[in-house]
Amino acid sequence: MIDKERNDREMIVAPLSGVIKNIEDVPDPTFAQKMMGDGMAIEPTEGKVVAPVAGEIVQIFPTKHAVGLRSESGIEVLIHIGLETVALDGEGFEAHVKQGDKVKAGDPLVTFDLEFIKEKAASHITPVVITNGDALEVFKKTEEENVTAGESPLFQAKVKGDQDSEKPEDEGAEEKPAEQPQAQASNQSGGQYNDEAKVIVDAVGGLDNIMAATHCVTRLRFALSDEEKVDEEKLKNMDLVKGQFAANGQYQVVIGQGTVDKVYKAMVKETGIEEASKEDVKAAGGQQQNALQRGVKVLADIFIPILPAIVTAGLLLGINNILVNPIFTDESIIEMFPSWSGIADMINIIANTAFTFLPALIGWSAVKRFGGNPLLGIVLGLIMVHPDLTPAGDFAQGKGETWNLFGFQVNQLSYQGQVLPVLVAGWVLARIQVWLEKRVMDSLQLLIVPPVALLVTGFLAFIIIGPVTYTVGTWITDGVVWVFEVAPIIGGLLYGFLYAPLVITGMHHTFLAVDLQLIGSTGTTFLWPIVALSNVAQGAAVFAIMLAAKDEKVKGLAGTSGISAMLGITEPAMFGVNLQYKYPFYAAISGTAIAGAFITFQDVLASSIGIGGLPAPLSIQSGVWSFIIGIVIVLMIPFVITYFIARRKFR
Numbered sequence: 001m002i003d004k005e006r007n008d009r010e011m012i013v014a015p016l017s018g019v020i021k022n023i024e025d026v027p028d029p030t031f032a033q034k035m036m037g038d039g040m041a042i043e044p045t046e047g048k049v050v051a052p053v054a055g056e057i058v059q060i061f062p063t064k065h066a067v068g069l070r071s072e073s074g075i076e077v078l079i080h081i082g083l084e085t086v087a088l089d090g091e092g093f094e095a096h097v098k099q100g101d102k103v104k105a106g107d108p109l110v111t112f113d114l115e116f117i118k119e120k121a122a123s124h125i126t127p128v129v130i131t132n133g134d135a136l137e138v139f140k141k142t143e144e145e146n147v148t149a150g151e152s153p154l155f156q157a158k159v160k161g162d163q164d165s166e167k168p169e170d171e172g173a174e175e176k177p178a179e180q181p182q183a184q185a186s187n188q189s190g191g192q193y194n195d196e197a198k199v200i201v202d203a204v205g206g207l208d209n210i211m212a213a214t215h216c217v218t219r220l221r222f223a224l225s226d227e228e229k230v231d232e233e234k235l236k237n238m239d240l241v242k243g244q245f246a247a248n249g250q251y252q253v254v255i256g257q258g259t260v261d262k263v264y265k266a267m268v269k270e271t272g273i274e275e276a277s278k279e280d281v282k283a284a285g286g287q288q289q290n291a292l293q294r295g296v297k298v299l300a301d302i303f304i305p306i307l308p309a310i311v312t313a314g315l316l317l318g319i320n321n322i323l324v325n326p327i328f329t330d331e332s333i334i335e336m337f338p339s340w341s342g343i344a345d346m347i348n349i350i351a352n353t354a355f356t357f358l359p360a361l362i363g364w365s366a367v368k369r370f371g372g373n374p375l376l377g378i379v380l381g382l383i384m385v386h387p388d389l390t391p392a393g394d395f396a397q398g399k400g401e402t403w404n405l406f407g408f409q410v411n412q413l414s415y416q417g418q419v420l421p422v423l424v425a426g427w428v429l430a431r432i433q434v435w436l437e438k439r440v441m442d443s444l445q446l447l448i449v450p451p452v453a454l455l456v457t458g459f460l461a462f463i464i465i466g467p468v469t470y471t472v473g474t475w476i477t478d479g480v481v482w483v484f485e486v487a488p489i490i491g492g493l494l495y496g497f498l499y500a501p502l503v504i505t506g507m508h509h510t511f512l513a514v515d516l517q518l519i520g521s522t523g524t525t526f527l528w529p530i531v532a533l534s535n536v537a538q539g540a541a542v543f544a545i546m547l548a549a550k551d552e553k554v555k556g557l558a559g560t561s562g563i564s565a566m567l568g569i570t571e572p573a574m575f576g577v578n579l580q581y582k583y584p585f586y587a588a589i590s591g592t593a594i595a596g597a598f599i600t601f602q603d604v605l606a607s608s609i610g611i612g613g614l615p616a617p618l619s620i621q622s623g624v625w626s627f628i629i630g631i632v633i634v635l636m637i638p639f640v641i642t643y644f645i646a647r648r649k650f651r
């Protein structure tokens with residue numbers, strides 16, 4: 001805890017106003033895994049960055065998205081505004097300082113367009129890290145949840161060997177940030193980092209494997225022909241390298257601010273590699289992905305942002321299920337206690353909204369992803385579920401009406417619960433908007449671009465996009481249903497076995513679209529219950545490691561990632577533990593395959609997508625007891641197998 005009374009320690013205040021996040025929760029491994037050092041992150045509420053401490057600006061990147069400064073006592077602070085903001089190439093940022101400037105705490109450093117960053121960058125979460133943690137003997141973090149720029153204390157730290165200060169306290173020593181290996185500049189061949197640059201090039205597969213290379217404020221970024229050729233061990237063994245990972249078609253090698261640019265220069269000089277822009281690397285990395293990978297990525301980009309709304313809706317529908325369905329007796333809770341029916345109704349409306357207006361959610365996310373105006377995306381989605389339109393079920397019973405367009409009949413069909421129509425319409429809307437924006441003069445943009453884009457897309461949606469994609473969507477759902485009807489055991493077995501590997505590749509979000517399409521067309525899904533079992537299985541395996549491991553660090557990581565898996569997020573358990581040891585992962589997918597086959601055979605159906613972990617029974621509409629048996633299977637099999645193997649291995 002920060003002790004404001006201690007004047008032998010340097011106080012570092014928040015450089016931005018906003019909400020505090022743990023550094024471990026930043027969705028970027030460079031920061032979450034503290035490759036750059038320990039710290040915290042701030043979700044900014046305004047676009048202003050001020051100096052957190054008096055000192056000198058040691059680095060301000062040309063793209064102005066990151067600032068490094070050194071305090072008077074020698075503490076080095078890096079403020080990285082948003083994530084993947086290097087790709088914006090300075091757009092939306094204005095710097096008020098330059099390298100070498102002396103600043104006081106509270107002096108403005110950078111201002112930025114928060115809304116623009118939110119829209120264009122991977123995230124606006126801003127990590128603030130201490131990059132020379134190994135030089136500190138005390139490091140404390142704030143416990144506040146909200147901070148004000150230039151006012152609220154964020155860290156308190158003391159540099160080692162500070163003669164003026166008292167002896168270090170034990171508790172302080174324990175709170176030292178993770179030690180960062182110091183970059184040692186080699187000089188053996190005359191230039192700084194020449195040897196290291198050659199080793200890195202070699203480790204990423206040699207010059208022939210590098211299609212393009214650039215760097216940002218912290219990392220070297222490579223577009224590689226074949227990421228399989230990377231020698232990770234070689235990179236891990238380099239003091240200079242603080243971490244490495246592949247993301248978005250780029251292979252990233254984390255070096256650290258102030259050093260990465262020198263290593264990059266040495267690499268260009270020593271190996272003759274051509275300097276490339278971030279766009280070149282991004283484009284080259286994108287080319288590396290095949291059409292399937294690119295398609296999966298687009299779907300993931302669209303569905304991940306709407307997941308919280310859908311999962312919340314699923315959870316609330318689950319609560320409503322408990323109130324309105326007879327579970328333990330012949331009567332439901334609202335039949336036994338009629339005064340609860342109003343509450344149940346309200347919950348139902350709150351829960352149902354995300355599913356009823358699903359095309360609006362998808363419209364927002366899809367148009368944003370395709371580069372158009374997300375607000376028009378929402379309107380487009382709402383147009384497609386307007387209350388004057390007739391739902392598909394009623395239409396099939398001959399209740400719907402048609403528009404007569406010069407003799408051509410167009411169904412007044414509502415696309416409620418449908419995924420594909422609004423996805424395609426969203427893409428068309430964004431394309432029309434972008435096309436018009438390039439051609440219409442600025443003063444007429446507002447008058448022409450949105451109305452024309454919306455009107456043309458609206459017509460196309462009702463006349464052609466809707467009917468065609470609705471039919472394709474029906475084929476997809478019919479096809480999946482058919483496979484699971486013909487061979488339920490094989491379907492459940494395979495989906496159970498393959499789901500976790502799909503999560504590793506990120507392809508699992510594609511099936512979210514299939515789940516939503518199934519719910520929209522048939523009212524239920526048989527795939528999602530297997531998803532929930534798979535997550536619980538990873539959790540059970542990682543808990544077995546927690547119990548069997550001797551190393552406290554492994555136990556801690558397994559415990560926290562196990563809780564997360566039991567609540568539906570499995571990446572920490574899989575990447576952090578289960579895949580490292582392999583057998584827990586195999587035990588988990590084997591358990592899920594067996595349980596998946598069992599529940600599919602038992603016709604377990606979910607009414608919605610809910611929390612894919614232990615709370616999942618809330619979202620099961622039929623076969624809840626079979627599903628609970630499925631949960632017992634995925635708790636027992638992965639746990640028992642993993643525990644017994646782990647006991648032997650950890651002995």
Ligand SMILES: OC[C@H]1O[C@H](O[C@H]2O[C@H](CO)[C@@H](O)[C@H](O)[C@H]2O)[C@H](O)[C@@H](O)[C@@H]1O
Pocket residue numbers: 307311503508512531535567568569570571609610611612613
């Ligand atoms: O498909 C619906 C489920 O989506 C989330 O879980 C899936 O994505 C997670 C993040 O990539 C992954 O950790 C998990 O293994 C996947 O099943 C959500 O967390 C679930 O609650 C939801 O049911």
